[in-house]
Amino acid sequence: MSILINGGRIIDQTGERVADVRVDQGLIIEVAPGLTPDPDEVVLEARDCVISPGFVDLHTHLREPGHEEAETIESGSRAAALGGYTAVIAMPNTNPAQDSVAVVEFVRAQGRAAGLCEVIPSGCITIGRAGAQLAPFAELAAVGVRIFTDDGTGVQDPLLMRRALEYAGDLDIVLAQHCEVARLTEGAVMHEGECCSHLGLPGWPAVAEEIMVSRDIDLVRLTGTPMHFLHLSTARSVGLVRAAKAEGLPITAEVTPHHLSLSDEMLMGFDPTFKVNPPLRTRADIDALKAGLADGTIDALATDHAPHTQASKELPLDQAPPGMLGLQTALGVALTHLDLPLAEILAVLSWKPAAIAGIADRHGRPVQVGEPANLTVIDPHQVWRVVPGSLASRSRNTPYAGMDLTGRVRHTLFNGVPVVIEGVPQK
Amino acid sequence: MTGPDQTGNDQTGSSAASHCRSIVELGPQRVRHLLELTDHMAEVNRRPNPKVPALRSRTVCNIFFEDSTRTRLSFEMAARRLSADTMTFSVGQSSLNKGESLRDTIETLAAMGVDAFVVRHRSSGVPWAISRWTDAAVVNAGDGWHAHPTQALLDCHTLMSELSGSSPRRADLAGIKIAIVGDIKHSRVARSGIAAFEMLGAEVIAVAPRTLIPPHFSTPVTQDLDTILPEIDALYLLRMQSERMSGALVPDLSEYTMRFGLTPERVQRMNDNVVVMHPGPMNRGVEITVDPAELPRSVITKQVTTGIAVRMAVLFELLGSGAAQAAPETSTEVGFESQMEEL
Numbered sequence: 001m002s003i004l005i006n007g008g009r010i011i012d013q014t015g016e017r018v019a020d021v022r023v024d025q026g027l028i029i030e031v032a033p034g035l036t037p038d039p040d041e042v043v044l045e046a047r048d049c050v051i052s053p054g055f056v057d058l059h060t061h062l063r064e065p066g067h068e069e070a071e072t073i074e075s076g077s078r079a080a081a082l083g084g085y086t087a088v089i090a091m092p093n094t095n096p097a098q099d100s101v102a103v104v105e106f107v108r109a110q111g112r113a114a115g116l117c118e119v120i121p122s123g124c125i126t127i128g129r130a131g132a133q134l135a136p137f138a139e140l141a142a143v144g145v146r147i148f149t150d151d152g153t154g155v156q157d158p159l160l161m162r163r164a165l166e167y168a169g170d171l172d173i174v175l176a177q178h179c180e181v182a183r184l185t186e187g188a189v190m191h192e193g194e195c196c197s198h199l200g201l202p203g204w205p206a207v208a209e210e211i212m213v214s215r216d217i218d219l220v221r222l223t224g225t226p227m228h229f230l231h232l233s234t235a236r237s238v239g240l241v242r243a244a245k246a247e248g249l250p251i252t253a254e255v256t257p258h259h260l261s262l263s264d265e266m267l268m269g270f271d272p273t274f275k276v277n278p279p280l281r282t283r284a285d286i287d288a289l290k291a292g293l294a295d296g297t298i299d300a301l302a303t304d305h306a307p308h309t310q311a312s313k314e315l316p317l318d319q320a321p322p323g324m325l326g327l328q329t330a331l332g333v334a335l336t337h338l339d340l341p342l343a344e345i346l347a348v349l350s351w352k353p354a355a356i357a358g359i360a361d362r363h364g365r366p367v368q369v370g371e372p373a374n375l376t377v378i379d380p381h382q383v384w385r386v387v388p389g390s391l392a393s394r395s396r397n398t399p400y401a402g403m404d405l406t407g408r409v410r411h412t413l414f415n416g417v418p419v420v421i422e423g424v425p426q427k
Numbered sequence: 428m429t430g431p432d433q434t435g436n437d438q439t440g441s442s443a444a445s446h447c448r449s450i451v452e453l454g455p456q457r458v459r460h461l462l463e464l465t466d467h468m469a470e471v472n473r474r475p476n477p478k479v480p481a482l483r484s485r486t487v488c489n490i491f492f493e494d495s496t497r498t499r500l501s502f503e504m505a506a507r508r509l510s511a512d513t514m515t516f517s518v519g520q521s522s523l524n525k526g527e528s529l530r531d532t533i534e535t536l537a538a539m540g541v542d543a544f545v546v547r548h549r550s551s552g553v554p555w556a557i558s559r560w561t562d563a564a565v566v567n568a569g570d571g572w573h574a575h576p577t578q579a580l581l582d583c584h585t586l587m588s589e590l591s592g593s594s595p596r597r598a599d600l601a602g603i604k605i606a607i608v609g610d611i612k613h614s615r616v617a618r619s620g621i622a623a624f625e626m627l628g629a630e631v632i633a634v635a636p637r638t639l640i641p642p643h644f645s646t647p648v649t650q651d652l653d654t655i656l657p658e659i660d661a662l663y664l665l666r667m668q669s670e671r672m673s674g675a676l677v678p679d680l681s682e683y684t685m686r687f688g689l690t691p692e693r694v695q696r697m698n699d700n701v702v703v704m705h706p707g708p709m710n711r712g713v714e715i716t717v718d719p720a721e722l723p724r725s726v727i728t729k730q731v732t733t734g735i736a737v738r739m740a741v742l743f744e745l746l747g748s749g750a751a752q753a754a755p756e757t758s759t760e761v762g763f764e765s766q767m768e769e770l
Contacts, residue, residue: 189551197641198451200551200573200618205642270552314530316550318571 002029003418004037005411008046008377011343012053012366013351021051023373026416031369044411044421046377052346053364054086054117054374054412056353057327058147058176058254059230059302062088062119064110065103066095071307071394073107076327077116078392078427079305081419083327084376084409087118087354087363092129093152099124099135101143108144115427116419117412120359122147125164125175131156134164141171146358149176151230152277154212156182161216165223174252174356176228177216179237180278184208189318191264191279199267201317204279206234213237217244217251226250228356231304233259233278235288242297252356254302255289257333258324262399272313272320273399276306279322293348294340300353301345303330307395325398328391332405335380342380350376373416382408392425446565447741448554449574450622457744458580458626459598464740465584465733466596471508471767472736481766482511485746488541489515490532491568492548497707497731498568498577502545505738510770511746514541529553530560537561542746546570551615564745572613578706579619581737583627585730586661589702601628606655608634608687609665609714610676612641616706617665621646632659634687638676652687653696661702664689664714680713689715699723704730 002024009018010031022030022041037043057080063071073090080088090107092098098107104121111119123140127133129150137148148168154177155161161177168175185208190196192203213229217240220227232238232253241253258276263283266274274280292298306323313320334345354364365371383406388396412420419426443452450458471477487506491499499515506513516536533544543564546554551571558565569575583600591597605624611617611633618641624631625646632655633640633648640648649655656662667683677683684690689703694717703725709715719725747766 192642194643194645197643197645198618200571200615200641203642270555311528314528314556316529316548316556317552318550 001040001042002038003042003044003413003416004035005044005046005051005375005377006035006037008049008051010051010367011346013347014366014368016343021367021375023375023413023416026373028367028369028371028373031367042418044377044418046410048381049377049379049410050342051367052376052378053350053367054376054414055084055331055349056357056359056363057085057088057303057305057330058228058300058353058357059091059151059256059304060088060327061091061093061304061306061323062107063307064094065106069394070309073110073119074114074116075392075394076305076307077111077114077119078425079325079327081116081412081414082392082409082423082425083329084331084349084378084412085117085327086374086376086412086414087120087357087359088327089147089357090119090121091151092122092124092149097124097129098122099127099129101139104140104143104145115417116425117414118359118363120357121145122149122176124148125150125155126160129153131160134160134167137168137171137173141173145173147174147176147228149178149230151176151178153182154178154180158215158219162219162223165219165225165227169223169225172358174226174228174358176230177212178230179209179212179216181208181211184211187318188279189275190267191281193264193282195264195267199270201267206236206281206285209234209278210236210240213240217241217249220244220249220251221247224250226252229253231256231259231278231302232289232292232298233281233285235285238288238292238297242292242295245297252299253297254300254353255293255298256302256304257326257330258399260286260289260293261333261337266399267317270317272315272317273324273397273401275317275320275322276304276324277322290338293338294344299348300356301330301334301348302353303327307393308397310396313397323397325391325393325395327393329386329398329400329405331378331409332384332407333400335407336405373413375413376409377411378407379410380407382406384408445745446554446558447576447745448558448565448567450576450579450619450626453576455626458583458623461580461737461740461744462584462587464744465580465736467767468736468739468743469733471739474769476769478508478510478770479767480510480770481743481747482506482509484512485542486512486514486540487543487545487742488536489513489545489568490536490547491516492518492553493569495547495569498547501731501734502568502738505735506742508735509739509742511742529556533557533560537563543742566741566745569615571615573615573618575615575619577734577737577741578616579623580741581730581734582620582663582704582706583623584737585726585733586702586704588733589724589726589729590660599628600624603629603660604658605629605631605661605663606634606652606659607631607663607665608652609667610639611635611665612639613668614665620663636677636686650686653693656693656696657698659701661704662689662697663704666706666708667710667714684713684716688713689717691717694722702726707731
């Protein structure tokens, strides 16, 4: 049974045009204006809406295996589909960590069983993310792992990081760094600045990120192996990456919606919902990150979707775990807070991250006949209020609770299957 | 979209005005009002029978998640002098050790009919979390490195009274220069004290090595205690904790004393009129190597005495009848005087 997306405007990497899209058996079979619905066809209304290649999240914590009380691969996949994502990269800080073929295959299989989006496991750089011994890159690459990271922590040892880059050189994989010099952030709760000084909280200084960004740029220059920087949060980090790219180094970078929209002042009420790692920074940092996204220094908008149970987020601020939900609010935050053309916002949500993740053969494809039907239909003008209890995640830790966002996902098609219709998950 | 907020961030509707959580949040008007109320409470405390009916049938629950003998006893005594019922809950005896969450503990205690929680916790911000979960008033008795508003109020009141001598207590600290010396970075006493002193017009200078100054600190800082000694009106010494040595913050205690301690040599350099203050407990031989009793103008024990009056003022402001709405002189509701009648 075919599906007709009716009355929308397509925006993809080839440009913009008004056309209907017909999908059958997982593929786009017709793209043309004024298509007539077949009698037994599912029609997805897209008037005043935009049809985009499906979104790709480079940075999703799905918590399974190990922390299913906070999120499961199924609940996280549902949140992803509702957020317009057709593929998510599952971060490896599960328990056990994603450092073996068995765990990686488990994550992929759970994603397949949920059937709401493609769940693509990342792999660890080091065994157990302990920073001591390299994970089996080639074994994991052979089962489709492309992004390797110890996210949650950075690889502290510069020698080990050098070896990781050298060893990865011939494997067509990308090492992704969580940039944080751990000794400089011991006990840190929030950005080290005026607010933390007033609130009497231990600070997370910007240099703790920048030192590692700087070190890794030097190691990329030395080894030639590509590297991706996760969740950049400071103005100086953006400057370092800009200069490295100008030099022609194979570096990519991402920023989260929350680092583009919320500042450290949000912590003034001591609400652990706003505790995240790296921490919310200053308005000046936000401006620099926006500029970095606008000029292409930053390649992707990645959610760092990090569910935590209500009980853990009700601990005192210094004990509560860092992290916030992001999958269902990313588009709305981007459209509400970024002063960029819609095509550029879709680029950093879809085809640019798809290229970094090495999945550009099936996600973030142009909306053309013969392409896999991984598509998102968005209403860029719909205003909606974020209600934590209505989100699909098992957790409630959204920093946007009660806020109004502009721009919402209306339909999502994953491999030609409408997994979200009119904002409602179909499974 | 509508619907109830289900985050657990649900506000109980209580506003900052129904709590005493930090000097900044109190603001200048309430700070001055509380200092005036303290004058009245000090008068009550001078009576042969220092007990009034003001908070009869009100329940004050002291929850101390961190050891504190003096502050806890001071709050208990304050509540009792106002005829409130008191409960004291120390973490050692609590079910928090059995895995009960802070929120469940607070909600359980609140359900017993607590009107005010007096909270001490080693983590900054816990009083704010508690006020999200209960309608009761919350008094911050010290949270992490953040705030200790009743200490700041008693420090201000003690200093103002001392500087006024036998005249009525001065209304502000304009023209007064205060040096606050020691580990400011890790000190809630310093944060609240500086906020209150500056709010009342004092000129504050922080004296400490850069390692013990908060980052992006807005108060003037010096490392040269000797140079400023002749210029100051008050010297506020902070407690220097030996665990600071392990974090590469200070090389060792004797070096600290050499640079920042109140030594006999420094007493010589100091004006005789300088008021010396310390929040206690003192580390004799570290931040102070002289006997404070031999100083011309030490108010360290006076601070402790004033602490009771200040805490009475705070509890009365939050729980007393009509107390928060008007200054005592103008209050028409359930007469202030009748609440302050001798029992």
